[in-house]
Amino acid sequence: MKTRILKVERDNPDPATIEIAAEAIRQGRLVAFPTETVYGLGANALDPEAVLSIFKTKGRPADNPLIAHVASKDEVNRIAFLNDLACRIIDHFWPGPLTLVLPAREIVPAVVTAGLTTVAVRMPSNSVATMLIQRAGVPIAGPSANRSGRPSPTDARSVYEDLGDRVSVILDSGATEVGVESTVIDVTGKEVVLLRPGGLPLEKITKLVGRVLLPTDQKEIKRSPGTRYRHYAPLVPLLLWEQGTTRDDIMEMSMCPIGFLGIHEPPFTAKNKIIFPDLDSYARNLFSSFRILERAGVKTIIAEFPDEEGVGLALRDRLRRAASQ
Ligand code: TXA
Ligand code: MG
Numbered sequence: 001m002k003t004r005i006l007k008v009e010r011d012n013p014d015p016a017t018i019e020i021a022a023e024a025i026r027q028g029r030l031v032a033f034p035t036e037t038v039y040g041l042g043a044n045a046l047d048p049e050a051v052l053s054i055f056k057t058k059g060r061p062a063d064n065p066l067i068a069h070v071a072s073k074d075e076v077n078r079i080a081f082l083n084d085l086a087c088r089i090i091d092h093f094w095p096g097p098l099t100l101v102l103p104a105r106e107i108v109p110a111v112v113t114a115g116l117t118t119v120a121v122r123m124p125s126n127s128v129a130t131m132l133i134q135r136a137g138v139p140i141a142g143p144s145a146n147r148s149g150r151p152s153p154t155d156a157r158s159v160y161e162d163l164g165d166r167v168s169v170i171l172d173s174g175a176t177e178v179g180v181e182s183t184v185i186d187v188t189g190k191e192v193v194l195l196r197p198g199g200l201p202l203e204k205i206t207k208l209v210g211r212v213l214l215p216t217d218q219k220e221i222k223r224s225p226g227t228r229y230r231h232y233a234p235l236v237p238l239l240l241w242e243q244g245t246t247r248d249d250i251m252e253m254s255m256c257p258i259g260f261l262g263i264h265e266p267p268f269t270a271k272n273k274i275i276f277p278d279l280d281s282y283a284r285n286l287f288s289s290f291r292i293l294e295r296a297g298v299k300t301i302i303a304e305f306p307d308e309e310g311v312g313l314a315l316r317d318r319l320r321r322a323a324s325q
Contacts, residue, residue: 003165010173013128021169022135029168032145032159035124037097037178037199038152039159040142048109057166059148065114066141071133086187095125097182097199112141128173151232151287179284180314197313232322234290240305259293262304272296283311
């Protein structure tokens with residue numbers, strides 16, 4: 001299959017271009033599309049065959065459910081059951097980098113939910129994504145558009161690098177704004193449970209609802225299946241460094257080509273150094289920096305392990321999992 005890579009303006013996408021991608025979705029094919037977090041690999045969420053091809057293309061384990069992307073709040077009712085708590089959260093944070101796990105309606109194929117009785121739903125804020133969903137006329141199931149285990153793609157080049165000609169269309173609206181995936185919460189009970197930290201800081205949700213339970217409070221019961229896997233990893237070893245600490249193993253490596261990324265100057269020499277002005281830009285550029293440093297031929301990547309405020313919590317989660325062997 002020859003992939004069509006179509007450039008679109010993020011804030012003012014050309015409807016005729018989006019229509020080409022929407023038609024591919026309706027025909028059961030795969031479309032990589034930008035969201036504000038990372039690029040997604042989309043298929044018609046109501047077409048089990050199409051959704052199955054997402055798993056094959058990514059090499060994704062079948063027990064890891066997908067997010068269904070919608071273009072409006074009302075569309076959620078078609079696939080999930082809303083409660084008051086969910087409505088309040090949605091009104092406050094959508095469109096945006098927040099995914100809600102809700103009780104699923106029967107229309108949702110088991111391949112989307114990995115056989116669970118719940119479905120994850122999100123409305124992205126990128127207008128290329130919402131126009132695509134609207135025009136396709138169906139919710140779009142989509143994980144990040146990387147091969148399973150690799151860093152999530154935050155630009156069209158990274159999508160093509162990982163998935164090449166295995167997708168029908170790649171919509172290219174440039175680099176994404178948030179850079180880490182959405183925050184995932186379970187809203188099926190009386191209290192909100194955090195399943196995956198992400199682009200929307202936990203503090204903001206806590207401020208709205210009073211309290212958010214962490215997976216540890218829940219004894220693993222409700223953990224998001226995806227958080228079990230090693231993920232996001234660059235091709236070379238990744239070590240974590242915390243500001244204000246020294247690590248002998250890192251100091252000893254100063255002779256070999258190290259790539260560093262973080263927000264503080266490190267106490268060791270690095271061949272390639274990427275220092276960001278703040279946590280948000282660290283998050284925005286995390287995955288693309290892994291890929292840049294790989295291409296630069298460093299032998300080890302050392303990443304600063306930040307504090308957990310704001311998007312720091314998501315950065316710590318991604319870094320921990322990318323560094324685990
Ligand atoms: O920002 C994002 O969330 C991106 C963009 C493309 O929207 N998508 C994304 O999808 O990161 P993915 O598949 O890489 O991550 C979805 C996460 C996984 O950890 C998965 O296990 C969890 O959501 N999840 C999906 N459905 C679930 C469910 N019914 N119950 C619990 N966790 C669920
Ligand atoms: Mg992913």
